[in-house]
Amino acid sequence: MREKNKGRKIYKTKEKNYYQKSVPSKIFSAGLTILFLGGVVFLGYSAADPIINYTKKKGDSDITAQSSDISEYNSENSSEIEVGIINNPNVTASEFRCVSLNEDDLKTQLALETGINRITSNTDAEYIMVPLKTAGGNIHYNTINNKAQLAGAVKANLNLNDICNSIRTAGYKPVAYISVLNDNIYPQTYPESSYKTVDDGSRWIDNSVENGGKPWISPYTDECKMYISGIVNEISDAGFESIVCSDLIFPEFRQGDLELLDASLTDSERYLVLTSLMNTIYSDAMAKECSAILEVSAADIAEGKAEVLQPMVLQISTLIVNINIDELATGIDVNGMPYDFNGSPDENAKKMLGLISDKLDGFNVVIRVSGNNIENTDEVKIKEAINEYGFKSYLIG
Secondary structure, eight states, X not given: OBOOOOOOOOXXXXXXXXXXXXXXXXXXXXXXXXXXXXXXXXXXXHHHXXXXXXXXXXXXXXXXXXXXXXXXOOTTGGGOEETTEEOOXXXXXXXXXXXXXXXXXXXSHHHHHHHHHHHHTTXXXXXXXXXXXXXXXXXXXXXXXXXXXXXXXXXXXXXXXXXXHHHHHTTOEEEEEEXXXXXXXHHHHOGGGBOBOTTTOOBBOXXXXXXXXXXXXXXXXXXXXXXXXXXXXXXXXXXXXXXXXXOOOOOOOOHHHHXXXXXXXXXXXXXXXXXXXXXXXXXXXXXXXXXXXXEEEHHHHHHTOOTTOOTTTOOOOEEEEEEETTTTTTOEEETTEEEOOOSOHHHHXXXXXXXXXXXXXXXXXXXXXXXXXXXXXXXXXXXXXXXXXXXXXXXEO
């Protein structure tokens, strides 16, 4: 919405004429054959090792790339790119056990320490995740990004280093969470970061102004890329082990919206702008010795909407699949078949994994179960549900 103001080959064989050889000729011929075969065996033995070494692909040796948290990206192996296709690193992830704080836990230092004590009182988790940039665009730390400040996105005053230190002091490793493209705040102040209509260049909003229409930050714009890059670098510099990147998505465009916007948004390969942004985030973070992990909605995977989930072009090796209990409350539609999720969190997790587990090949998978008051659920039952489908890594909250 515009903001108002061949065929088969036939092979023929010829009959050969065989003539009877004399006995001496047979003996002489047999001798030559033995000598010849001996030479072949010797040459083959000598050349076998070099040939094997020559044809062995880089990364075929028994190398396991692991970081202190999740498997790190092996830049040498993953640099093998052919026609834009990236071979995901053949790595095995160490078990990733994580719990998440909520936005309110980041309001003050006391709230942070109280939150850490609350979620660590009964868990075997090794990591604690903090939501630093959430859906809608709010930032929950005292960023040094002036544009974020001017846009009114900053909602908390805690320093990133203090957040990391508090988590480490409690005996855990800090993980950051950012909602990348679900951002309606930044483009309000910086329209050059938003989707624009093609006829007059006005800022696109997702509904009428009267119905609360909002602009969205666009991955096609340089302003968006610079903004996200700045946040990623800031978090990486602070000492976080990993950055979980969620909401690499497009808005839910209606047909009328697509008629107003650039033709690239109707291209069947528009997902490339999402994977490119994720790969850039990954490279930026890895340069600072911080891993980057993609998070995708389990509901989107089930419904075939997870456009960013492209193993052949993504550099990342670890994927978090978010089973959001609140998101599933209204049910989902999978190829015309409705599914309800009215059970407990562990029951809903098992039901969802039954729908999507065969679609997760090519990644090291972490199963996340999230939603309001998820911290009060039985963590043991959730982990058991996840284990039933062969997944050992989890994130709760």
